[in-house]
Amino acid sequence: MSLLSLVQNSLKGIKLPISGASFSPEQFDAHVMTTYGRFPLTLKRGQGCRVWDDRDREYLDFVAGIATCCLGHAHPAMVEAVSQQMQTLHHVSNLYYIAEQGQLAQWLTEHSCADRVFFCNSGAEANEGAIKLARKYAHTERGIDTPLIITANASFHGRTLATITATGQPKYQKNFDPLMPGFAYVPYNDFEALKDLVISLDAEKPQVAAILLEPLQGEGGVRPGEVEYFQQVRQLCDQTGILLILDEVQVGMGRSGKLWGYENLGIEPDVFTSAKGLGGGVPIGAMLCKSHCDVLKPGDHASTFGGNPFACKVALTVCQTLEQDNLLENVVQRGEQLRSGLEKLASLHPDLIETVRGWGLINGLVLKDDSEITSIAVVKAAMAEGLLLVPAGPKVVRFVPPLIVSADEVQQALVAIEKALAAVA
Numbered sequence: 001m002s003l004l005s006l007v008q009n010s011l012k013g014i015k016l017p018i019s020g021a022s023f024s025p026e027q028f029d030a031h032v033m034t035t036y037g038r039f040p041l042t043l044k045r046g047q048g049c050r051v052w053d054d055r056d057r058e059y060l061d062f063v064a065g066i067a068t069c070c071l072g073h074a075h076p077a078m079v080e081a082v083s084q085q086m087q088t089l090h091h092v093s094n095l096y097y098i099a100e101q102g103q104l105a106q107w108l109t110e111h112s113c114a115d116r117v118f119f120c121n122s123g124a125e126a127n128e129g130a131i132k133l134a135r136k137y138a139h140t141e142r143g144i145d146t147p148l149i150i151t152a153n154a155s156f157h158g159r160t161l162a163t164i165t166a167t168g169q170p171k172y173q174k175n176f177d178p179l180m181p182g183f184a185y186v187p188y189n190d191f192e193a194l195k196d197l198v199i200s201l202d203a204e205k206p207q208v209a210a211i212l213l214e215p216l217q218g219e220g221g222v223r224p225g226e227v228e229y230f231q232q233v234r235q236l237c238d239q240t241g242i243l244l245i246l247d248e249v250q251v252g253m254g255r256s257g258k259l260w261g262y263e264n265l266g267i268e269p270d271v272f273t274s275a276k277g278l279g280g281g282v283p284i285g286a287m288l289c290k291s292h293c294d295v296l297k298p299g300d301h302a303s304t305f306g307g308n309p310f311a312c313k314v315a316l317t318v319c320q321t322l323e324q325d326n327l328l329e330n331v332v333q334r335g336e337q338l339r340s341g342l343e344k345l346a347s348l349h350p351d352l353i354e355t356v357r358g359w360g361l362i363n364g365l366v367l368k369d370d371s372e373i374t375s376i377a378v379v380k381a382a383m384a385e386g387l388l389l390v391p392a393g394p395k396v397v398r399f400v401p402p403l404i405v406s407a408d409e410v411q412q413a414l415v416a417i418e419k420a421l422a423a424v425a
């Protein structure tokens with residue numbers, strides 16, 4: 001008897017718990033840590049911008065794994081890349097040269113201001129890398145003993161200890177102290193506050209190593225950066241030698257209508273980070289820098305899975321598809337369609353909606369502070385209408401569909417959100 005039939009025989013009559021549809025939320029919570037507040041919804045399959053739940057109900061997916069599935073679900077190019085690379089070589093150590101990693105790095109450096117790339121697995125890990133690079137640069141290139149990194153209030157940079165410290169939102173830090181030393185915070189889009197802090201911190205001797213900002217604050221409420229502010233920040237960094245690090249994890253990879261969020265601001269960072277859309281849903285992160293601050297040397301930093309052939313092949317396919325299918329143009333056009341539709345809805349609900357803001361296909365419907373309606377209530381009402389959305393704070397409803405979304409799908413989402421707003425209003 002073969003090993004396979006032995007295993008099959010021994011399993012006869014045994015009901016395996018992980019059978020998809022029969023796995024209830026109660027069973028799930030009995031086994032998985034309850035670190036997430038989940039909606040009572042189990043998604044079973046996806047195609048393009050649509051997903052289906054375990055009762056085969058269809059939803060339009062304007063969450064896209066939170067700005068991650070930029071090519072939607074089951075995109076043929078990704079399916080092909082995943083299966084082909086699995087059959088060729090899926091993982092080897094960074095002890096060896098990895099052609100797919102080199103090709104992805106080449107694509108990224110040819111399509112950005114960066115010269116070099118370090119690959120990892122997530123946005124938080126990419127930001128960790130950037131923080132380490134900034135500290136080493138401060139020590140070795142500027143003689144700073146205790147480097148300090150300035151970040152913005154309402155920012156979000158991840159959930160590791162260093163990145164919750166970088167995140168300027170106390171709710172993510174509560175009960176996890178002691179936090180990492182070496183961080184200070186300023187209001188976003190307020191250059192005077194930033195300049196004053198740098199002057200006071202550097203008064204005796206320089207200690208500010210880097211300024212870390214999102215070009216558009218995603219989790220903090222879909223708040224776009226202001227051009228004048230970022231240009232002043234760039235100038236300040238040029239004058240002082242402080243590194244400018246931009247977190248492109250949510251807004252990068254075409255979501256803003258440009259490949260990188262910083263292109264909307266007319267500046268270039270010294271270092272930037274990417275994840276989410278980079279792999280289109282396959283885990284990969286990247287930290288990219290210009291050559292003048294490329295200070296990490298063998299032994300300084302590493303990641304077992306970082307840049308493996310599988311993740312890099314898929315990410316390269318995502319990058320090439322964005323380019324070949326001219327998806328940035330789609331992002332601009334569909335973004336304008338979505339914003340103008342949401343603005344019309346805002347004028348229909350002046351007591352409920354404060355404003356609509358965003359770039360490309362990252363947009364927020366901002367609810368009035370004094371209204372009793374929360375973003376969660378709107379998200380739940382939209383779900384009942386077959387539209388998946390995600391809050392960005394208690395008063396902002398976020399729209400981050402796949403970048404392949406069609407005009408018809410945007411129109412369908414507008415009809416659904418109109419019904420959802422009527423239901424909650």
Ligand SMILES: Cc1ncc(COP(=O)(O)O)c(C=O)c1O
Pocket residue numbers: 121122123124125127156157158159214218219247248249250251275276
């Ligand atoms: C701007 C930004 N940075 C970093 C992160 C963390 O990324 P990850 O969850 O992949 O660690 C996120 C996640 O939402 C993000 O939006």
